[in-house]
Amino acid sequence: MEKSPFHHHYHHHHLHHAQRLLLRYPLPKFVLLSLLLVVALFFFFHFSPLSSPAPSGDRRSLRSAAWGGSLWEKRVRSSARVKAGRRGASVLVTGAAGFVGSHVAAALKRRGDGVLGLDNFNDYYEPSLKRARQALLERAGVFVVEGDINDGALLRKLFDVVPFTHVLHLAAQAGVRYAMRNPSSYVHSNVAGLVSVLEAAKSASPHPAVVWASSSSVYGLNTKVPFSESDRTDRPASLYAATKKAGEEIAHVYNHIYGLSITGLRFFTVYGPWGRPDMAYFFFTRDILRGKAISIFEGPNHATVARDFTYIDDIVSGCLGALDTAEKSTGTGGKKRGPAQLRVFNLGNTSPVPVSDLVAILEKLLKKKADRKVVKMPRNGDVQFTHANISLAQRELGYHPTTDLQTGLKRFVKWYLDYYSSGGKKSSYSL
């Protein structure tokens, strides 16, 4: 709507009037000075580094623990050093304070490899459990740097200090159902975070080989069982699954352009001592002990919901097999000299168990009946069953899972009672 000439004139007149007023009654000096001071203070606090959160890559940022400095570099170097007289690997383990990360980091160190951990110790589940795992790793000689995989400056620094031969990338936002409550965390950690790690790898000299955690959930709504690596993975049922599938596509790009050797591992519901409190086997144990009701999901017309539960020690052997058979990357400093290895493997147990059977095993081990509520599986991103065909991993990685659910849960319950009897601080249980 065209502004009327009156409108324009009206404003002009008012401005003129204000000027006349100011000139006629000059403001006392101190009023002017205090006005100037207020304005100056506003600009100072608004633009000063103290007020705006420093960019995450800035090690002086108040949020993440400081990193860098000569003492820090010395600790990084000695942690990542291969044991004398051994042609071992020097591995950067992201998510090293996590469940799978801490177990694999300890196993690598035990066999003499160099290991440097990285973890942001976020509070997706109680950080005290991550700190307890970190303490065990420190005692084993593994330094876990506190930092975020999205902190490019930190990753570049780590690769400057250590010529890593491998990256075992396990840092991720895990959990199928939580994706409906915090979707951005999955994009931040599983997509942006993976790109950040692959960017650091392709910029390093030499390029490390990368092994990273994908997920059984990429099989989504498939009904053909058992799942084989060549089956369709274009029907994810959760955002978690979609970010892991996206990761597999992103891996293909970094392999194609930069010649990075990349191996994706599709883990199948991993469980065991030092596990994740957000997973059913863990909180069912807690709730049975507390006499709290547990909800057991069931499929359409009372079909059972089942998982190919895989014990942590078998997963560790699968991860070591992937690292040991990973070919070198064919690039260096961002240039590729030839085609590089690109692989994906199922790491499962090939014996799916209904959730109700898992509960029955826990009741026996805990000598306590569960207060069961059988509920229809909610539309929460869960799938009705998973079942791994592991013949490819058996052939290529020498992967041979040996632990059945009864045996694995027995070890988990022993750890659980030990750890929480010490008030969730420590456990005589090693990783």
Ligand SMILES: O=C(O)[C@H]1O[C@H](OP(=O)(O)OP(=O)(O)OC[C@H]2O[C@@H](n3ccc(=O)[nH]c3=O)[C@H](O)[C@@H]2O)[C@H](O)[C@@H](O)[C@H]1O
């Ligand atoms: O294979 C994977 O890649 C994933 O494995 C794991 O996901 P899930 O298989 O969903 O494990 P988990 O939550 O322990 O539920 C176990 C069973 O209990 C059922 N379940 C769950 C909760 C409940 O209250 N009741 C119930 O019956 C539930 O429907 C399910 O059938 C990892 O968390 C995930 O990060 C990813 O690694």
